[in-house]
Amino acid sequence: MSRLSRALKPLAGLLLVAGIGLFASSYWIEAKAVVAQVLLEQAWAATLEGEGPVKAWSWADTWPVAALEVPRLGRRVIVLKGASGEAMAFAPGLMDGTPLPGASGTSIVAAHRDTHFEFLQDVEIGDKIQVTLADGTVTWFEATDRRIVYADHSGIEVVAGDGRLALVTCFPFGAMTSGPLRFVIIAERIKPGDRLTRQSTSR
Amino acid sequence: MSTGFQKVSPMFVQRRRPVFPTVISSSFIFSILLALSFWPPVPFAQAQEIAAEPAFVSASPRTMTPGEATSGTLLFRAVEEGRYIQAPLEASDVKIEVTGLAARTKVTQSFYNPTQGWLEGIYVFPMPEDAAVDTLKMQIGDRFIEGKIKERQEAKRIYEAAKAEGKKASLLEQERPNIFTNSVANIGPGELVVIQIEYQQGLKIEDGEVRLRFPMVVAPRFNPSAEVQMVSLGTDGFGAGTGQDPVPDRTRITPPVIDPATVPDGTIINPVTLEVTLRAGFPLDGIVSPFHAIVKKKIDRDTVSIQLGAEATPANRDFELVWKAKQGKAPTAALFKEHYNGEDYIYALLTPPVSLDKVTARPREVIFVIDNSGSMGGTSIRQARESLLLALGRLQPTDRFNVIRFDDTMETVFASPVAADAENVGFARRFVAGLEARGGTMMLPALKAALIDPANTDTHYLRQVIFLTDGAIGNEDQLFSEIGKNLGRSRLFTVGIGSAPNSHFMSRAASIGRGSFTYIGDLAQISARMGELFAKLETPVMTDLRASFPEKANAEAWPNPLPDLYSGEPVLLTAKLSGAKGKLVIDGLFNGKRWAVGLDMKDAKSGSGIAKIWARRKIASLEQSRFDGQSHEEIESGVLTTALDYGLVSRLTSLVAVDVTRSRPEESALNSTHVPVNFPDGWNFDKVFGKSMAPVSTLRAQGTGQSQQFAQAIASDAFAPPASKGVQLPKGATSMELQRMIGLILLLLSATVFLVWRRKVRT
Numbered sequence: 018m019s020r021l022s023r024a025l026k027p028l029a030g031l032l033l034v035a036g037i038g039l040f041a042s043s044y045w046i047e048a049k050a051v052v053a054q055v056l057l058e059q060a061w062a063a064t065l066e067g068e069g070p071v072k073a074w075s076w077a078d079t080w081p082v083a084a085l086e087v088p089r090l091g092r093r094v095i096v097l098k099g100a101s102g103e104a105m106a107f108a109p110g111l112m113d114g115t116p117l118p119g120a121s122g123t124s125i126v127a128a129h130r131d132t133h134f135e136f137l138q139d140v141e142i143g144d145k146i147q148v149t150l151a152d153g154t155v156t157w158f159e160a161t162d163r164r165i166v167y168a169d170h171s172g173i174e175v176v177a178g179d180g181r182l183a184l185v186t187c188f189p190f191g192a193m194t195s196g197p198l199r200f201v202i203i204a205e206r207i208k209p210g211d212r213l214t215r216q217s218t219s220r
Numbered sequence: 221m222s223t224g225f226q227k228v229s230p231m232f233v234q235r236r237r238p239v240f241p242t243v244i245s246s247s248f249i250f251s252i253l254l255a256l257s258f259w260p261p262v263p264f265a266q267a268q269e270i271a272a273e274p275a276f277v278s279a280s281p282r283t284m285t286p287g288e289a290t291s292g293t294l295l296f297r298a299v300e301e302g303r304y305i306q307a308p309l310e311a312s313d314v315k316i317e318v319t320g321l322a323a324r325t326k327v328t329q330s331f332y333n334p335t336q337g338w339l340e341g342i343y344v345f346p347m348p349e350d351a352a353v354d355t356l357k358m359q360i361g362d363r364f365i366e367g368k369i370k371e372r373q374e375a376k377r378i379y380e381a382a383k384a385e386g387k388k389a390s391l392l393e394q395e396r397p398n399i400f401t402n403s404v405a406n407i408g409p410g411e412l413v414v415i416q417i418e419y420q421q422g423l424k425i426e427d428g429e430v431r432l433r434f435p436m437v438v439a440p441r442f443n444p445s446a447e448v449q450m451v452s453l454g455t456d457g458f459g460a461g462t463g464q465d466p467v468p469d470r471t472r473i474t475p476p477v478i479d480p481a482t483v484p485d486g487t488i489i490n491p492v493t494l495e496v497t498l499r500a501g502f503p504l505d506g507i508v509s510p511f512h513a514i515v516k517k518k519i520d521r522d523t524v525s526i527q528l529g530a531e532a533t534p535a536n537r538d539f540e541l542v543w544k545a546k547q548g549k550a551p552t553a554a555l556f557k558e559h560y561n562g563e564d565y566i567y568a569l570l571t572p573p574v575s576l577d578k579v580t581a582r583p584r585e586v587i588f589v590i591d592n593s594g595s596m597g598g599t600s601i602r603q604a605r606e607s608l609l610l611a612l613g614r615l616q617p618t619d620r621f622n623v624i625r626f627d628d629t630m631e632t633v634f635a636s637p638v639a640a641d642a643e644n645v646g647f648a649r650r651f652v653a654g655l656e657a658r659g660g661t662m663m664l665p666a667l668k669a670a671l672i673d674p675a676n677t678d679t680h681y682l683r684q685v686i687f688l689t690d691g692a693i694g695n696e697d698q699l700f701s702e703i704g705k706n707l708g709r710s711r712l713f714t715v716g717i718g719s720a721p722n723s724h725f726m727s728r729a730a731s732i733g734r735g736s737f738t739y740i741g742d743l744a745q746i747s748a749r750m751g752e753l754f755a756k757l758e759t760p761v762m763t764d765l766r767a768s769f770p771e772k773a774n775a776e777a778w779p780n781p782l783p784d785l786y787s788g789e790p791v792l793l794t795a796k797l798s799g800a801k802g803k804l805v806i807d808g809l810f811n812g813k814r815w816a817v818g819l820d821m822k823d824a825k826s827g828s829g830i831a832k833i834w835a836r837r838k839i840a841s842l843e844q845s846r847f848d849g850q851s852h853e854e855i856e857s858g859v860l861t862t863a864l865d866y867g868l869v870s871r872l873t874s875l876v877a878v879d880v881t882r883s884r885p886e887e888s889a890l891n892s893t894h895v896p897v898n899f900p901d902g903w904n905f906d907k908v909f910g911k912s913m914a915p916v917s918t919l920r921a922q923g924t925g926q927s928q929q930f931a932q933a934i935a936s937d938a939f940a941p942p943a944s945k946g947v948q949l950p951k952g953a954t955s956m957e958l959q960r961m962i963g964l965i966l967l968l969l970s971a972t973v974f975l976v977w978r979r980k981v982r983t
Binding site: 022025026028029030031032033035036037038039040041042043046047050074075076077078100101102103105106110112115125127128129130131132134166168169171173174175185186187188191192193194195199200201 | 593594595627628659660661662947948949950951952953954955956957958959960961962963964965966967968969970971973974976977980981
């Protein structure tokens with residue numbers, strides 16, 4: 018038996034191990050995303066009870082700032098402060114430097130296309146989006162636009178709009194690697210005046 | 221991706237059915253164990269995710285506007301809100317007067333409304349962080365408007381009202397301490413707009429060199445992300461510049477620019493004239509402009525005039541001017557004064573002795589704090605480790621030191637600071653070399669531990685805390701107040717690590733901690749940047765600086781207290797006095813000895829803009845006092861009063877100018893669909909906007925087969941190439957799918973190799 022063929026068995030083992038490792042790693046990413054939402058829901062409940070910002074786990078770098086729901090799709094996610102890589106591993110993040118949803122300007126919430134914002138591709142113009150803030154205020158938004166933009170030429174201005182919400186994720190959905198494109202849902206705040214009528218028509 | 225697996229796998233199953241159980245039984249347990257040891261396998265995923273976080277967004281809590289402009293840029297509001305068209309720049313004239321370390325810049329630029337409609341223009345321009353913007357003048361067509369300082373909200377109301385009434389109006393606002401926007405309402409079709417802005421600016425001296433930079437690249441261009449960081453990092457959103465350059469290596473960052481030669485019809489070349497009148501306040505050893513040809517002319521003994529060599533220069537490179545001081549042996553001081561609104565304003569420039577070779581520095585007590593939390597994963601932790609190892613190597617046996625590491629836990633290497641002998645340093649080196657990034661970030665306990673200083677009154681050692689982190693934290697204010705309260709005799713030096721450190725936190729922490737902030741962008745910079753830091757740490761420092769004025773002068777001096785002086789740095793002291801008479805005495809501790817210099821204020825040379833710099837420093841100091849327990853109301857009213865009194869644009873004040881007569885006819889709409897999508901002749905779309913303006917068809921080609929979604933999106937006009945860059949969006953995908961794919965391929969490979977091995981064994 019040649020030296021080469023003797024090396025083959027350990028090589029097979031090594032490849033197997035590496036393969037399983039990577040496979041497991043990918044599920045770990047998914048598991049983190051799912052489990053974190055459960056923990057965040059608890060932290061969010063505490064936040065709503067008026068305990069101020071509550072971290073879902075003590076060493077977290079960030080804390081929940083809002084709950085975002087798309088009733089038509091039956092989706093609900095807790096939004097963390099900051100759209101950093103760490104925050105987005107656990108939940109969608111409200112980009113630092115953008116206003117709280119409902120306030121004047123454009124709030125940007127970003128999440129991964131393969132976890133929390135996978136459902137973004139199903140959001141249609143006219144869909145209602147409900148955002149609850151830490152002080153319990155509920156604001157309704159209506160999706161007005163679906164856009165694909167370059168990450169570095171988004172055209173989204175933080176000062177633009179009066180209570181505008183931009184939901185951002187990578188594009189295209191289902192792709193293997195991340196490219197320069199982003200998928201954006203633009204939603205406008207539904208003003209208190211027209212809120213009731215619109216809500217009733219959507220029911 | 222699973223289809224590939226299905227196609228191949230039946231082959232194995234049919235031909236070598238018994239193979240799999242064997243493989244699995246022999247290596248299954250082992251592989252599970254190994255896989256577990258990978259747990260949690262985050263670094264791969266996180267390293268990419270972290271890099272994707274746009275630095276400028278995290279840097280400021282209240283960012284607002286097109287932060288992408290790297291020079292003065294006039295944008296026209298396009299059809300859709302939030303999208304802009306960049307206006308052609310016709311000509312640009314820059315006059316800069318430098319007095320000591322104060323520079324007054326007057327920028328006059330003319331723009332042209334090329335469209336058939338009435339437009340609202342947004343003029344965005346970056347500034348040095350400590351720029352005091354006090355003048356806005358605008359000529360629109362034949363009208364001339366000068367801005368008045370108002371409270372921010374009021375100014376906005378005035379502007380909006382004028383805009384609605386069809387009057388020409390302009391509004392100059394501070395978005396962040398280094399980004400200003402100027403809105404111009406009701407610019408008529410084909411009108412020429414002339415904008416003049418003046419600002420006062422303090423310059424920094426480092427190693428005897430003063431560097432003046434003017435952002436001159438006025439042609440639109442594609443900015444790499446580093447450029448975006450450069451403009452936006454480290455501002456605080458509270459309106460106060462900390463006086464620290466957020467990106468110390470900004471001269472290194474040279475953005476790609478449009479080469480004028482590549483513009484065939486030459487339309488994007490901007491004729492720029494620039495003149496600097498330089499009164500350095502100290503003997504000069506040379507004046508250099510690294511990127512532009514200059515012509516120097518001596519005006520008198522202290523004054524030099526510098527002009528751009530060519531009559532008109534293509535504005536494709538930021539202008540930089542560097543002048544060097546002759547090296548002196550003893551501390552020297554220069555004094556300038558200005559009479560403004562019945563009061564005297566002075567500033568003193570203090571240059572410390574440069575030849576320090578003969579003086580031995582005081583021994584140091586250095587506390588190193590290193591962040592090894594998960595956010596430091598990847599190259600960040602390597603940079604931090606390398607930097608710290610380098611720093612440990614610089615300790616002298618007479619020094620004392622300790623090392624603290626933290627994530628969501630904390631460890632102190634020695635119970636209390638120990639002598640930096642070979643054994644202790646070696647022990648610490650081994651500890652540092654073994655650090656890995658993991659866990660969350662709990663900075664406060666580590667900071668507290670670093671500031672614990674039982675021998676607070678000891679003057680034998682110079683106590684320095686060196687903090688290496690990316691600053692990924694949310695409780696900044698808590699940390700600032702901890703530093704403010706418990707700093708004692710310690711000095712805090714922050715070292716920012718990684719591609720997107722929280723510079724706002726670190727520069728401010730260093731400023732409150734009376735130290736400095738060093739930014740290390742990548743591994744290659746470590747030795748250079750740390751070297752600069754070591755020079756500061758190891759050379760004798762001038763501490764306990766005080767300025768005393770005659771009793772009757774009623775002096776109000778800023779900054780207060782005076783920061784320590786490090787080698788190569790002067791201190792700029794500004795003060796308001798009822799009369800600049802008598803003696804100003806500046807004294808300090810230098811190398812353990814008290815040192816003092818008296819300056820007769822009647823000898824002060826006259827200078828301009830000193831009152832504004834004083835006001836700007838006062839505002840900056842007030843903003844900073846937020847963390848020394850100063851009440852919110854006091855700060856707000858202090859900032860507002862100062863800004864209004866001195867006519868400065870600040871976080872709370874804006875300049876607004878309104879024309880008296882209506883200029884837009886009632887029937888024409890402002891900011892409407894009149895803006896043509898086609899640009900006028902001579903505007904080369906692709907050249908100017910690069911790929912952001914790539915026609916939709918190119919994108920369709922790129923997206924072929926990606927998904928139906930893409931085609932639908934394009935068909936429904938969802939893809940709208942924006943004219944403005946807007947906010948840099950974060951990355952929105954994990955490497956989950958990729959990992960799964962590679963994992964599968966590896967598994968398949970493993971099976972194949974195993975099969976080959978089996979065959980070989982049998983034959």
